[in-house]
Amino acid sequence: MKMALSSSSKSVFIAFSISLFAYSSLAKDFSIVGYSPDDLASNDRLFDLFEKWLSKFEKAYESLEEKLERFEIFKDNLLHIDETNKKVENYWLGLNEFADLTHEEFKKMYLGLKIDQNDLSRIRESHDDDQEDEFTYENVADLPKSVDWRKKGAVTPVKNQGSCGSCWAFSTVAAVEGINQIVTGNLTSLSEQELIDCDKTFNNGCNGGLMDYAFAYIASNGGLHKEEDYPYIMEESTCELKKEESETVTISGYRDVPQNNEQSLLKALVNQPLSVAIDASGRDFQFYSGGVFDGHCGTSLDHGVAAVGYGSTKGSNYIIVKNSWGPKWGEKGYIRMKMKTGKPEGLCGINKMASYPTKKK
Structure with missing residues (x-):
């Protein structure tokens, strides 16, 4: 039986349809990318958008001069976002909390993988027992x-x-949290701060580090404390280990995935989350908002993240990557990165340095 719609019901239906259509127009919709075409019409509109952005992300500056300086950076970033969204098809960029940072500032603050590319083979020696x-x-x-x-x-x-270059610690912890849950059935949030403060033999706290070294540290030092017992403070501090007073999560050691071998990476990923390294220095990473990322990036590894799955959509295959830039970045803190690119090192070098912790049952 067909039901007739009242004029008010029709209005609601039409409004809903329009909003749904707008939501599917990814690069144009304010709610997804953070701006609308009208916002770019004049400097006054841009400044209004800037004020709304400041309010949304609770930003404040110490002086009017700093605010005006950041507004110019914001405009430059917005231009890049808008121009990119007009050209790319599989992903889109948006205004996020990093919109008032130059790209050089962003890289200095949020990338933290430290690796000698010429010494990669030695670094990747297995330390498993x-x-x-x-x-x-x-x-x-x-x-x-x-x-x-x-x-x-x-x-x-x-x-x-935050602004501590500790991505290596977050990548390590994500992989350890994963294997611990798989083996024990308990999902326990673990402490990145402990690695930053205490893993000092080869790693350098907020000044960068490497996941393999962190795995070796955890395996040889009696495990890692829970996040609640050793909380994150976004800066380096004094190592405070009180293992006798609180529980730790242990691993047996770690393994390296064969380098530049996507099939091996997928084999490992079927069994557990992985620590992976990528080149995140491209400007699009700063403002990635959604979709399957297939943009330009190099293979000089500078950022530690975690691979937590893979899948496909509309014929595009991707790896699900958990980042450590908060849930407001990307797809609620994640990025889908294109795989099966035909290049052994993978997109952004994701196949170059994958590794995973081991844990005995």
């Missing part, structure tokens, strides 16, 4: 079409490293 096979998942076959460790309860909520 069981050396029978270098790569545990070599014989894995029949990979599923998709995997998402978030849905399996092995991924904690997205965290925020």
Whole structure:
């Protein structure tokens, strides 16, 4: 039976349809990218948009001069975002909390992987206590079409490293949290701050580090404390270990995924979340807002993240990457990065330096 709509119901229906259509127009919709075409019409409109952005992200400056300086940076970033959204098809950029930072400022504050590219082989030596096979998942076959460790309860909520270059610690912790949940059934948020303060042999706190070294530290130092027992403070502090007073989560060691081998990375990812390194120095990373990222980036690894699954949409295959720039960045803190690019190192070098912790049952 058909039902007639009243004039008021029709208005609501039309309004809903229009809003739904606008929401699908990704690069044009204010709610997704943070601006509308009208906002770019004049300097006055731009400044109004800037004021709204300041309010949304609770930003404040010490002087009018600083505010005007940041407004100019904001305009330049907005121009880049808008021009990019007109050209790309599979992903889009948006105004986020980093919109008042130059790209050089952003890289200095939020990237923190420190690695000598010429010494990669030595760094990636396995420190696992069981050396029978270098790569545990070599014989894995029949990979599923998709995997998402978030849905399996092995991924904690997205965290925020802030302006401390500690991405390496967040990448490490995400992988350890994952294998601990898989083995024990308990999802426990662990302490990045402990690594920043205490893992000082090879790693450098807020000045960068490497996940393999952090895995080795955790394995040889009796585990890692819970986040609640050793909370994050966004800066380096004195190492305060009180293992006798609070519980720790342990690992046996770690393994490295064969370098530049996407199939091996997927084999490992089917079994657990991984620590991976990427080149996140491209400007689009700063403002990534959604979609399957397939933009320009190099392979000089400078950022530690965690791979927590893979899948496909509309024929585009991607790896699900958990970042540490807070839940307001990207897709609620995540980025989907295109895989099957035809390049052994993968997009942004994601296949170059993947590794994972091991834990005995």
